Amino acid sequence: MSDEYLSESGVQGGRIIGEHIVLGSLIFGISFLSIGLYALFSMVFHFGFPINTALIIIVLLVIVMGVFFIIGGYLIYRDKQRKK
Numbered sequence: 576m577s578d579e580y581l582s583e584s585g586v587q588g589g590r591i592i593g594e595h596i597v598l599g600s601l602i603f604g605i606s607f608l609s610i611g612l613y614a615l616f617s618m619v620f621h622f623g624f625p626i627n628t629a630l631i632i633i634v635l636l637v638i639v640m641g642v643f644f645i646i647g648g649y650l651i652y653r654d655k656q657r658k659k
Contacts, residue, residue: 590655597652604644611638 614634617624624630 593651593655597648597655600644600648600651604641604646604648606641607637607644608641611635611641 611634614624614630615638616622618626618631618634
């Protein structure tokens with residue numbers, strides 16, 4: 576009997592952790608994407624960021640990380656909703 580309760584407790588804990596991972600990845604993804612796009616547009620339209628190769632690579636990496644966080648959060652959320 577106690578093994579069933581322990582197993583159910585682990586499942587509920589995993590669901591809660593999954594919800595936090597989804598929320599965290601969406602928050603990080605949106606913030607990284609917005610920072611990267613702002614920096615990219617500032618470089619293109621000469622608002623203050625200097626244009627050099629290192630900054631362009633960093634900005635593109637930040638944009639890619641943001642997109643991957645958003646996609647990962649969405650996929651985890653979609654899989655959670657599908658299993659219900």
